[in-house]
Amino acid sequence: MSWWQTDETHDPARTSWVNSAQGHRDFPIQNLPFGLFSREGTAAHIGVAIGDSILDLSACADAGLVPETLADACRQDALNALMALPGQERVTLRRAISAMLSDPAKRPEVEPHLHAASACTLHLPARIGDYTDFYVGIHHANNIGRQFRPDNPLLPNYKFVPIGYHGRASSIRPSGVPLVRPRGQRKPPEADAPIFAPTARLDYELELGVWIGPGNALGTPIPIGEAAEHIAGFCLLNDWSARDFQAWEYQPLGPFLAKNFHTTISPWVVTAEAMAPFRKAQPPRPEGDPASLPYLTDPDDQAHGALGVTLEVTITTAAMRAQGLPPHRLSSGPASNMYWTVNQIVAHHASNGCNLTPGDLLGTGTISTPEREGFGSLMELSSGGKAPLTLPTGETRSFLEDGDALTLSAIASADGHVPIGFGPCSAIVLPAR
Structure with missing residues (x-):
């Protein structure tokens, strides 16, 4: 998949059960950027911005909510392993995240892994070698x-x-x-x-x-x-x-x-x-x-x-x-x-x-x-x-x-x-x- 090809994750009609994502200036469900965040008492780990919240991707991996072949990359303390994935594997992960945040049936098992962005600290997303x-x-x-x-x-x-x-x-x-x-x-x-x-x-x-x-x-x-x-x-x-x-x-x-x-x-x-x-x-x-x-x-x-x-x-x-x-x-x-x-x-x-x-x-x-x-x-x-x-x-x-x-x-x-x-x-x- 070339980076100028679109799929269902870009559908303008797609909405999220995360209410703050609707019409969000930066982070509607069509975005889903990766970052590194921590909460008080926790080490930095990978998250996804959705509206005014952050989805704990590491916790989702532990809960079996992402494809098992990609789970280890989601549990890391930096994005380097995710960045190293072939493009098609990143697309697979994006589709999985989009589905869990758009399908109301998935809300009960996903919502516990959401955190208010205002209560989180953001870090450099990757170990920058050069x-x-x-x-x-x-x-x-x-x-x-x-x-x-x-x-x-x-x-x-x-x-x-x-x-x-x-x-x-x-x-x-x-x-x-x-x-x-x-x-x-x-x-x-x-x-x-x-x-x-x-x-x-x-x-x-x-x-x-x-x-x-x-x-x-x-x-x-x-x-x-x-x-x-x-x-x-x-x-x-x-x-x-x-x-x-x-x-x-x-x-x-x-x-x-x-x-x-x-x-x-x-x-x-x-x-x-x-x-x-x-x-x-x-x-x-x-x-x-x-x-x-x-x-x-x-x-x-x-x-x-x-x-x-x-x-x-x-x-x-x-x-x-x-x-x-x-x-x-x-x-x-x-x-x-x-x-x-x-x-x-x-x-x-x-x-x-x-x-x-x-x-x-x-x-x-x-x-x-x-x-x-x-x-x-x-x-x-x-x-x-x-x-x-x-x-x-x-x-x-x-x-x-x-x-x-x-x-x-x-x-x-x-x-x-x-x-x-x-x-x-x-x-x-x-x-x-």
């Missing part, structure tokens, strides 16, 4: 490039190769974990030498995360036509960035301390199977752009490789919260503004024989639109700090201040289907230590 961040948002690349190279914002390789760098898996945290403002080297424009101090240009980046499924053996590339088989699911990802550190350190080897201090992800893994109705054609390349090289070219991927997802970023400051003001939207736009598809970045990553493993995480890079309303970072919104934003309190922001809280959110939608969400991806900025 994290790679890409740069496939072409409008972001253009917007940033123009600030440094007005006449030639994109470097010559951009339209030939999916650009990426290896990030730091150890500092990835789930939504809700505060971000401590990092210290590092930065060189103020008026200074003759760098100083070591807290960043003065803290920024966010609006990205999607791509979770790797089965993966490949070292030395064995993943063909573009098989890349979808190695994608387990998606999340939201905020690649926090210290722009002043980055400007000083990134040449010649790229991002380092400007990026590795903290990355926030939404803790629910929206499966590739759940995203089937929301696949769409990859936008055609502008006239005159080069065709992708053969190892990155696949007709099916071009026909179904883009994502029908709307992304949004909101901010609250300490003053806004004190006044009871709602979050202020900074930007909103479609995820289809990616120059390369997720299949292409997976195929490219493995094209030299690099081995991807279950639970590895890829970031798409910042997703922006051509218009200011959809810019995916403050570096773009404030034109590098030259045009500060004014917030509802009258406060201005060029970059993030201590006490600011950022939230990324996303909704996948398509005509004739129930929309599904990703859950929040949030963190508050704490002062440097």
Whole structure:
């Protein structure tokens, strides 16, 4: 089953006996994302989000409610084993979960394994062996490039190769974990030498995360036509960035301390199977752009490789919260503004024989639109700090201040289907230590 094929689990007429799932913004029965949760006094284990509740999948396995061949993977303390399953086995599990949550006859034996999400703690869903961040948002690349190279914002390789760098898996945290403002080297424009101090240009980046499924053996590339088989699911990802550190350190080897201090992800893994109705054609390349090289070219991927997802970023400051003001939207736009598809970045990553493993995480890079309303970072919104934003309190922001809280959110939608969400991806900025 390809990830753009739908089945009964996507039926818009399907409802759940879990009342809060009906019309839920993020987690109707058509979604069923996996995550890792704990309750007071329990270790972290696997659950499924349904409405305002979490289904304890480990307990369901112990109760014989999931196929026996998949029960061990459901009892683990991380999603790596589930992610490693072949796609058809994940589909089988999804169908079983959907059936038990939609069939009223199953309610008596399933309901004891439901817990209020508000009483649970969410954790990183997988043991992340490696994290790679890409740069496939072409409008972001253009917007940033123009600030440094007005006449030639994109470097010559951009339209030939999916650009990426290896990030730091150890500092990835789930939504809700505060971000401590990092210290590092930065060189103020008026200074003759760098100083070591807290960043003065803290920024966010609006990205999607791509979770790797089965993966490949070292030395064995993943063909573009098989890349979808190695994608387990998606999340939201905020690649926090210290722009002043980055400007000083990134040449010649790229991002380092400007990026590795903290990355926030939404803790629910929206499966590739759940995203089937929301696949769409990859936008055609502008006239005159080069065709992708053969190892990155696949007709099916071009026909179904883009994502029908709307992304949004909101901010609250300490003053806004004190006044009871709602979050202020900074930007909103479609995820289809990616120059390369997720299949292409997976195929490219493995094209030299690099081995991807279950639970590895890829970031798409910042997703922006051509218009200011959809810019995916403050570096773009404030034109590098030259045009500060004014917030509802009258406060201005060029970059993030201590006490600011950022939230990324996303909704996948398509005509004739129930929309599904990703859950929040949030963190508050704490002062440097």
